[in-house]
Amino acid sequence: LKSVAVLPSARDWHAGRAMGSTFSRRSKLTRGQKFAEAKIVRIQKGKTSTLEIKEIEVFDPAAGLIAKYLEEDICMCTKLVLRSNGFSTEGFSELSSCLLENATVEEFSYASNNILDSAQGAPDDGDGASRDFVDSAAAVVNTALASDGAAILSKVLKHNSTLTKLDLEDNCLGDRGCIALGEGLEVNNSLRTLSLCKNFIGDRGCGQLAQALSRNRSCKSLMLNENLIGNEGFVLLLTTLESNSSVTELGLRANKLTLEGCATIPRALEVNRGLVELNLRRNNLQDYGCSLVAEGIAKNSVLRRLHLSSNRIGNAGISRLAGCLEVNCTLEELYLEINQVEDEGCERFAQALEKNSALSTVDLRMNSFGAAGYTRLADAVVLNNTLQVLELSDSLVASRKPVERVRAKLVMNIAAACGASTGVLAEEMAQLDPSSRPDEAPVNEASADAGSCRGPGPAEPQEVQQ
Numbered sequence: 001l002k003s004v005a006v007l008p009s010a011r012d013w014h015a016g017r018a019m020g021s022t023f024s025r026r027s028k029l030t031r032g033q034k035f036a037e038a039k040i041v042r043i044q045k046g047k048t049s050t051l052e053i054k055e056i057e058v059f060d061p062a063a064g065l066i067a068k069y070l071e072e073d074i075c076m077c078t079k080l081v082l083r084s085n086g087f088s089t090e091g092f093s094e095l096s097s098c099l100l101e102n103a104t105v106e107e108f109s110y111a112s113n114n115i116l117d118s119a120q121g122a123p124d125d126g127d128g129a130s131r132d133f134v135d136s137a138a139a140v141v142n143t144a145l146a147s148d149g150a151a152i153l154s155k156v157l158k159h160n161s162t163l164t165k166l167d168l169e170d171n172c173l174g175d176r177g178c179i180a181l182g183e184g185l186e187v188n189n190s191l192r193t194l195s196l197c198k199n200f201i202g203d204r205g206c207g208q209l210a211q212a213l214s215r216n217r218s219c220k221s222l223m224l225n226e227n228l229i230g231n232e233g234f235v236l237l238l239t240t241l242e243s244n245s246s247v248t249e250l251g252l253r254a255n256k257l258t259l260e261g262c263a264t265i266p267r268a269l270e271v272n273r274g275l276v277e278l279n280l281r282r283n284n285l286q287d288y289g290c291s292l293v294a295e296g297i298a299k300n301s302v303l304r305r306l307h308l309s310s311n312r313i314g315n316a317g318i319s320r321l322a323g324c325l326e327v328n329c330t331l332e333e334l335y336l337e338i339n340q341v342e343d344e345g346c347e348r349f350a351q352a353l354e355k356n357s358a359l360s361t362v363d364l365r366m367n368s369f370g371a372a373g374y375t376r377l378a379d380a381v382v383l384n385n386t387l388q389v390l391e392l393s394d395s396l397v398a399s400r401k402p403v404e405r406v407r408a409k410l411v412m413n414i415a416a417a418c419g420a421s422t423g424v425l426a427e428e429m430a431q432l433d434p435s436s437r438p439d440e441a442p443v444n445e446a447s448a449d450a451g452s453c454r455g456p457g458p459a460e461p462q463e464v465q466q
Helices: 002-006 008-015 031-044 060-071 089-098 133-143 149-159 174-187 203-213 231-241 259-271 286-297 315-325 343-355 371-382 400-417 422-431 461-465
Strands: 050-052 079-081 107-109 165-167 193-195 221-223 249-251 277-279 305-307 333-335 361-363 389-391
Touching: 031 050, 031 060, 060 089, 089 149, 149 174, 174 203, 203 231, 231 259, 259 286, 286 315, 315 343, 343 371, 371 400, 389 400
Parallel strands: 050 079, 079 107, 107 165, 165 193, 193 221, 221 249, 249 277, 277 305, 305 333, 333 361, 361 389
Antiparallel strands: none
């Protein structure tokens, strides 16, 4: 720390003149404060612009020191990451308040800070029935973070024009906290990414976010994974997206959507002109819900990535989806792992792959089809010129010939996408001829990456694309 004295701005801060006499004597600092101070010194010396303290278990005194630093004119921090520490609601409120005046921090991550522990013994419902864990968590936050920290963050969103990314994952915001944030988001014009995963947000909170998005045009990414959003909130959100073309990424993994709420999906996907990635994993869509998603995809021209994993989709659902993929020319990544697709559905999907000219990544791991379905997929891949990654379960890729045929073709597609020379393509084409390979060649399952068909060698297809 003595070396910091050569920096005029850091000299004032370290001597306590800029931040008050509380921190003027290093011997009075707690362990957490010393750790935070060392991070601040690195920023002031120009070595980084990120103040990152995660999974260290520093507590409120460190939060106070960080807050005082962020309020100073000498602050050079642009990214603040305080994940999985021991801050209480008071510490969070102090940190949030300082962002009202701060003009340097662009990204603020405050995920997994155990705010639930700040108030134990949530009251029972009016009828005296005991609450389960979910209800207790929501009640705790309604009397803690929602009334203090979230309200202050709402003010931050209303007045701060620097913050572009806010991550509040796993903080038990509840509906009340989400409503407060939504009020701020409604008038904010700088925030680009908002993550509210694992916050016990229900329909009321989601409704407030939908209302905010009807006016907000700056938010590009909204993550609401693993909450308690049901049909009502889902319908309000998708209805808003019919007129909002600013949101490009929407995460709704593992919520409480049922088949009734799926009715709005076709209209939303047909009308929306901005959404690039949609995550509906673990929402129990089943065949009916998948059919509705397929109906929307058939008329959509902007969606690039679609997550439908763990939705109990069977042959009927994937057959309907396959029919839409034959006419869709924009969807590039499709994730269908952990469903119930059998050989019959796999046959129909293979037919779509033969005609599709957009898909580059398909994940079909942990489905119910067997060797017959896989062989049919291999035949389809040979006729496809865009697919680069095909993920399949290990048990399906024991047959050497389909594996090598698929892998060789995928490598060809990757090379073509990267503008490889004609000689390279000719070499890969030769690998597709089964007669050109000696039958006695051993199979090296370890090096073949049995769980996926990505092309030979250790290089991932994403690396080749780059």
